Amino acid sequence: MAKKSFMEQLINSPLAAKAGVPQGYPLRRYKQGEPLLHGPVVVGGQGRLVEALTSTLEGPYKLLKPEADTPRAGIVFDATGITAPEQLQQLFDFFQPQMRKVTDNARVVVIGTTPELLDDTDARIAARALEGFTRSLAKEMRKAATVQLVYVDPAIDSANFSGVESTLRFLLSGKSAYVDAQVIRVTNAASTAPADWEQPLAGRLAVVTGAARGIGAVIAETLARDGAKVICIDIPQAGEGLTATANRVKGTALPLDVTNPNAAEEIAKHAEERYKQKVDIVVHNAGVTRDKLLANMDESRWKMVQNINLVAPVRITEKLIELGALGDKPAVIGVSSTSGIAGNRGQTNYGTTKAGVIGLVDSLKDSLAAVGGNINAVAPGFIETDMTAAMPTGPREIGRRANSLQQGGKPVDVAETVAYFAATSSTAVNGNTVRVCGQSILGA
Numbered sequence: 001m002a003k004k005s006f007m008e009q010l011i012n013s014p015l016a017a018k019a020g021v022p023q024g025y026p027l028r029r030y031k032q033g034e035p036l037l038h039g040p041v042v043v044g045g046q047g048r049l050v051e052a053l054t055s056t057l058e059g060p061y062k063l064l065k066p067e068a069d070t071p072r073a074g075i076v077f078d079a080t081g082i083t084a085p086e087q088l089q090q091l092f093d094f095f096q097p098q099m100r101k102v103t104d105n106a107r108v109v110v111i112g113t114t115p116e117l118l119d120d121t122d123a124r125i126a127a128r129a130l131e132g133f134t135r136s137l138a139k140e141m142r143k144a145a146t147v148q149l150v151y152v153d154p155a156i157d158s159a160n161f162s163g164v165e166s167t168l169r170f171l172l173s174g175k176s177a178y179v180d181a182q183v184i185r186v187t188n189a190a191s192t193a194p195a196d197w198e199q200p201l202a203g204r205l206a207v208v209t210g211a212a213r214g215i216g217a218v219i220a221e222t223l224a225r226d227g228a229k230v231i232c233i234d235i236p237q238a239g240e241g242l243t244a245t246a247n248r249v250k251g252t253a254l255p256l257d258v259t260n261p262n263a264a265e266e267i268a269k270h271a272e273e274r275y276k277q278k279v280d281i282v283v284h285n286a287g288v289t290r291d292k293l294l295a296n297m298d299e300s301r302w303k304m305v306q307n308i309n310l311v312a313p314v315r316i317t318e319k320l321i322e323l324g325a326l327g328d329k330p331a332v333i334g335v336s337s338t339s340g341i342a343g344n345r346g347q348t349n350y351g352t353t354k355a356g357v358i359g360l361v362d363s364l365k366d367s368l369a370a371v372g373g374n375i376n377a378v379a380p381g382f383i384e385t386d387m388t389a390a391m392p393t394g395p396r397e398i399g400r401r402a403n404s405l406q407q408g409g410k411p412v413d414v415a416e417t418v419a420y421f422a423a424t425s426s427t428a429v430n431g432n433t434v435r436v437c438g439q440s441i442l443g444a
Contacts, residue, residue, distance in 0.1 A: 024400070024407025025144040028105040030174035030416065032198065032225070037172055039073025039103050040064040044094045047080030049111055052158035056165050060197075061172065066094065071101055074172050075108045079130055080152070082112075083123040091133055104143035107172045110134050111164075114151040114185055127151070131183055138181035138439050139404050146171075146180040146405075146439075153188040163191040163428030166200075166420065175416040178409035180439035184432055189369055192329065192424040200423040202227035205275050205327065207267055209233045209258050209312075210286030212241035214385050215335070215411040217248075219283055222415035223422060224249035228281060231270060233258070258286050258312040264319030271325070278327035279320065281422045284313035284357070285335045289387075291346040302349045309353035314360055317375075321367065330373035331422045334360055335414070336433060338381045342442035354379070358433050365431035374430035376421045381437025384408045405438035 028038065040062040043054050053076055057063060064070055075098055082090055102108070115127040130149055138147035148171045152164060164186050170176055171184075194200040206223045210216035211232035220230045230251035234242040239255055246253035254270050256263055271279050287309045290301035313334055320326050339347050340354025361377045368375045382388065382399040388408065391399070400408040413436050420426055 024405055025104060025142070027144050027177040027405070027407070028174050029177045029410075029412065036060055036169065036174070037073040037107060038105070039071060041074035041076060041172065042066050042068070042072045042098065043076050043078070045078030045081060045090070045111070047078035047082070047111070048157055049080055049152070049161065049164075050078040052161040052164075053078055053111070053168075056161065056168065057172075060169065066098070069101070071103045072098070073103045073106050075102065075106070076168070076172070077110050079110050079112045079127075082126045082130075083120065085122065085126055085129070088126060088129055088133075095137070099140075102141075102145055104145065105174070105177070106141070106145035107176070108134075108137065108141070108145065108147040109168065109171050110147070110149050112149060112151050113154050117154050134183075135181045135439075141404070144177070144405060146176065148176070148179070148181070149183045151183060151185045153186065155188040156186070160188070162193060163187070163189060165193065166191065166423055166425035167429060169197065170416075170420040175420065178405065178413035178436050178438050179417060179434060180404055180437075182434050184429065184434060187369070187428045187430050189372075189374075189428040189430065191427040194423065194425055199227035200425055201281070201419065204228045204280040204422070204424075205231070205271060205277050206281035206283065206422065207231045207233060207271075207279050208283045208285055211245050212238035213245075215380070215383065215414050216285040217241070217245045218411035219285055219415040219418050220245050220249050220251065222412065222419050223281065223283075224251065226419050226423070228422070229275060231267070231274075231279075233267070234286070258316065259307045263312065264316045264323065264325070267316070268320065268323050268325035278325055280327040280330055282317065282320065282326075282330070282332045283335070283418055283422075284316070284333065286312065287335065287353075289347070289350050291350065293346050294348045297349065305349040305353055309350070310356040310360075313357065317360065317364065326371070326373065328372065329424045329427050330368065330371065331426070332364070332368060332373070332375040333418050333421045334358075334375070334377040336377040336379040338379055338435060338437050338440055338442050341379060341433075341435070361431055361433060369430055372427065374421070374427050376429060376431065377433040378414055378417045378421070379433055379435045379437070380409065380414050381435060381440040381442070382408045383414060383436070384410055402442070403438035403440040407438065409436055409438060
């Protein structure tokens with residue numbers, strides 16, 4: 001890690017904190033063997049899922065009654081029973097007494113019914129209102145506590161609740177440390193719980209592009225930690241780093257330019273020859289930036305970013321589906337960006353591709369669901385990488401603090417979200433774009 005400059009040390013010093021410069025509270029990230037949460041969980045609400053929530057959570061978590069004075073590390077509220085604007089009072093009645101009892105790094109999750117699937121006008125209005133509540137509450141939380149909203153299909157009840165569990169485990173853990181104020185939709189598709197929640201990807205074969213270094217390498221490591229076999233892909237020029245990643249994860253290296261018209265065929269061939277199985281997980285992480293104001297941008301910068309960041313993921317995914325090269329319950333994950341949601345000066349080429357990745361998710365979610373799979377995207381915000389370390393001090397420090405958690409994320413934060421999407425227990429999580437940005441001030 002590069003030595004911090006004097007200015008960087010000053011900005012992050014106790015003196016700066018006393019002067020009012022925001023300082024992020026330490027994030028407690030997931031570590032194997034440790035509890036998902038370092039404290040008990042409270043379940044509240046009067047919706048149709050409260051009994052299922054209680055029975056699901058009482059195994060991996062210690063549960064408290066809402067009126068208990070004991071500090072709580074997690075709060076889960078079933079808002080599916082709120083079906084009219086007047087009933088939103090329940091949010092105040094439940095949450096207001098809870099707010100002074102939460103611990104540092106607490107996790108708050110509100111469960112609602114997916115608004116666009118509701119026919120009743122009042123119910124749809126009330127469900128949509130939950131988004132404003134959770135996003136606003138997230139901005140009030142302190143000491144690295146986060147707030148999330150999970151919309152579930154109205155057909156989901158206590159009898160078919162299994163598809164929700166992986167989302168709860170992810171959000172009520174250190175795996176979601178840098179995920180804040182997000183909205184996740186859970187469909188009514190069947191999900192398969194793993195035999196071992198410590199190894200939810202056991203037996204699955206994953207492909208990770210751009211795996212030689214940075215976020216891609218950490219994604220490969222995290223998928224391997226969770227039990228997956230990993231094919232690591234990067235351009236031939238990155239061979240040394242690619243081999244190093246593959247060796248760390250006990251996987252295989254496939255030097256390949258993802259813009260190669262035969263890339264999908266090469267991936268399918270490698271999977272069959274080396275693993276004797278089809279590909280279960282595809283992570284489209286490979287990407288580049290070539291920033292310039294549009295007025296000063298040459299065509300080569302535009303084409304390179306488009307071809308690597310967007311055209312390749314689209315064509316590879318389509319071809320793998322066409323070839324029948326995807327396995328049972330396939331999971332496809334695209335790496336988007338907050339730049340694709342909010343836009344960014346000097347990044348018309350990059351922002352276009354990252355919005356296109358979200359379009360890929362929207363376009364193929366029904367096709368993947370039809371074969372028992374899912375497709376989602378992760379949209380990182382300010383993540384501490386070699387690229388951000390090379391930024392000038394001022395813009396870098398602003399980028400770190402321009403979110404509710406007042407700090408940058410780490411590559412593992414992106415990787416944990418990818419691993420959550422990749423599990424068969426998350427098959428019902430389909431068509432989502434989840435930002436890993438600490439609730440950045442950029443975008444929604």
